[in-house]
Amino acid sequence: MPRKIFKKFLPKHEVIRKQKALAVFGNLLYDPNLWCLNRRSASGAFAVGLFMAFVPLPSQMIMAAGLAIMFGVNLPLSVALVWITNPVTMPVIFYAAYKVGTFLMDTPNQHFHFELTWEFLFNQMSQIGPPFLLGCLVLSIVFSLIGYFSVRGIWRYSVVRSWQKRRLRLPKKLKDVLKKDKS
Secondary structure, three states: OHHHHHHHHOOOHHHHHOOHHHHHHHHHHHOHHHOOOOHHHHHHHHHHHHHHHOOOOOOHHHHHHHHHHHHOOOHHHHHHHHHHOOOOOHHHHHHHHHHHHHHHHOOOOOOOOOOOOHHHHHHHHHHHHHHHHHHHHHHHHHHHHHHHHHHHHHHHHHHHHHHHHHHHHHHHHHHHHHHHHHO
């Protein structure tokens, strides 16, 4: 069941191989383990993708692809999960990361007003940077672990449930076979 759901939403591997940004990985993209979808590769891809989603850098997809190749997990799923932090959700997620960081560092919230200058960026990052980066690290670890164990648990539950359904259908088939043999 989870495999059917994931395959419906994942892009084809030919499309991903043609991406110019992923040309850095060269022939590594032809490893068949990067394209198979099983419990191990899906749960690992969730861990990689969710971890990289909270990294505040513009090259999240390339880094997720590199980690997927390094760990041998599903590449399309890893890259797709990075888009949890998109331009719409990014302010909320990164503000939450900042709040988590200020809580963990026990620092007061800084007053924030935006100016589009280099001086403002360097000044603000020296003040809000450490709690923000700590919050991003904590959230990336927490959500990657939650994603990893959730996918493994859901996949296992789905497999066990399908085996139980199969076991219930089996006696009916045996009864039909026995009836035909008696006739």
